[in-house]
Amino acid sequence: MAVYKRTYAAYEGSLTPTWSRFLILPRYSFARLWQSRFLVMFFMACFFYPLGCIGYIYLANNLSVLSSFGIPAPLGNVLKVQPSLFLYFCWVQAAFTYLLTAFIGPSLVSPDLVNGAMPLYFCRPFSRTEYIAGKMSVLVFLLSMVTWVPGLILFTIQASLAGWEWTKANLWIAGSLFIGLMVWILMLSLLALALSAWVKWKIAAGGLLLGVFFAGAGFGTALNSVMRTTYGSLLNLTEVMFTIWSKLFRWPSDTGISVEASWICVGVVCAICLWLLIRRVRAFEVVK
């Protein structure tokens, strides 16, 4: 079917394996996303804090460098690598991922829904699960790049500088980093995709993602004051995540909600988002 012949001919070549086709969506999404200069700049800005942490870890393990600059030893003794360093790392990077998701998330599903492209995906050997997995992998990959991947790099650098004894005693930090940040990424990705699927206007979907957190926090605080309870904090997803991270990093939490309740809350939010996505991502809309 050469272009110059301008005639139709059937395709008779080989086909790709079915399992690999969900990777097509992230490839096209990334190609589109990286065209935005703002996104590239912001993505790079997300690495400033990890770079600062690398510097801190290096200095904490090489106090002689400070003394060579004339900084007195007592000040140098303040620099210590503790689990709280990684907890703060989670906090700062989570804030960056939150903004990154608000920017990227809405552009993933809504363009397909706005112009009715869903039937074109699903009339092919391509399932809804593959579609959601493909779209979600865009966020999971990008957010991982700025959260637990640099987090584990920090841990590895600290382990290499501090030695085997420190590594053996603090190996749980690596697990906490990975689990804590993956839970955050999954919840954020599902929220972004669900909102993008239900609110077709990209700007509104981005705004709504911000609203879910801020409005939830405000409503939760109001509920706590009026009802004289602490369960209103379950509506504040930031506090819910802080409770989970505090537990994972063995740090005292003052949110007033239990870790079990926080895990259940995250599970419920993810389940609702999945349900919303499954309701929306289909080949045709049922008009009642």
Place this chain on the structure above:
Amino acid sequence: MDPVIELAGLSVRFGNRDILHNLRVALSGRTIGLLGPNGAGKSTLIQTLLGFVPLSAGSANIFGHDIRQQTSELRALIGYMPENDSFIANLTAVSFVRMMGELAGLPHDAALERAHEVLFYVGLGEARYRLLGTYSLGMKQLAKLAQAIVHGPRLLILDEPTNGLDPPARIRMIRLIKEMKQTGSMHIVLCSHLLRDVEETCEEVLILKQGRIVHYSNLEEERRANKRFVELETVGDEKDFAGALTALGCECVGTGLGRLKMVLPAEFELREIYRLAADRDLQLRRLNYRRDTLEDIFLKAMEA
């Protein structure tokens, strides 16, 4: 010939409402027209064949594959051009068609090559690097056709392909459908409200009404059967004239006011009509070869 689409008591129900009821037919034509008034169930039938809508009873096979058991294999064989707007506005036509090709299983290099080829084939070659959001309605229709054929499907389902097209674009679309039909590698299901489109392109027609099949017709056979159907308008003694024609083997019916309808026997020559009229000093005001148009067939089916 093995049937392309075989429906065996296919029924679809939404809530308490029967949308398709006990459809039974075997379609084997190269181009199959799907006709019916609004709400007849045409789109639901297409969506059922694509596996979007679950069956409430019966079964359906496409190329011998059960649509419930082998949905994924079947979708690899099908190209679908939906009726409504279906595109991704912020992609260029090449990227869009290439992505659809890749999702159908083409390796990315082959998908890119095919995307260029089909876009040239449908007539969007010069506009293939433009964003789809900037396309006119006619261009979007062509882009939808391009994505439907990029992977070389064995069955192409076209839902109202000439919707919103101006006359030259419609002619072009009909020409493309005819060309694809002639390649012999593809079967086409054409769902359209425009009887003329179906008549120009289809060999078989299935007419639906209120979720039931009210008529199935092989247009090719009907065209052959109706070839010797003649209408006459006369002034004079048409009864005697009709008797003479009947004696020569014609099936002749008078419809009043000097009008006659008749089916001519195979070896009958038209000059006999003029000779008989001249012998009886009968004026022939009009003589038409007439066959049942698809419109006649459709209207009869709607009255049934």
